[in-house]
Amino acid sequence: MEIPEAIETIQERIQKACARSGRKAEDVRLMGVSKFHEPPAIEAAWKAGIRLFGESRVQEAASKFPGFKAGHPETELHMIGSLQRNKAKIVTGLFDAVESVDRDELIAELGRLTGGQKNPTINPLMILLEYHTAEDSKSGYPDVDSLFRAAEAALGFPGLVLRGLMTMAPLTRDEAAIRASFRAMVSAQGALAARFPAVDWSCLSMGMSGDFEIAIEEGSTLVRIGTAIFNP
């Protein structure tokens, strides 16, 4: 399958998953995870309608996306991989959001780079807190209490715009285990919304090539698809 056909197939599967779960297809965003793929593939995905891309390595994104974004100004780029503090400066200059915020020292650094506690920059950075809901993944905040503390920390920086949560489900065929991971996200979102009602917690980034339909049934608003778009 070519990239445009693969994207069309995924969009149909998203629509069906939405229909089954009484949701609207517009409420689920499709991200093309373009890590390991070169600009011509990214261009093909763009032509087929993808505007949101995800990259997991700063260096790789920095070599591909400045040029691409210049030629395609509507591009939105999210960081989805583990981020070292010394690369945070490149990230704030290139990415529109960091979904993989997984520790408080990273919040402090991103907050500092977006203007500190009193002087937000003109370009705020959207962030999602990564929640560790499955043993296979190494990153993410381990529990709801640590998410509360992270939210508190992020709210101290006006340049950071907190929008929700991101997770990776276990890499397994055990559907019950995958659903448990996504349900833990929805439950954490509810707890955070009760504790911080002024924050818009609406973004639930969950679901990849192997499990995005389950994620949509459980309430995902953003699915991150790599393999099924770029190597179908």
Ligand SMILES: *Cc1c(COP(=O)(O)O)cnc(C)c1O
């Ligand atoms: C690579 C990656 C994806 C995409 O995974 P596929 O299974 O290729 O769709 C999604 N999210 C994160 C955090 C990733 O690193």
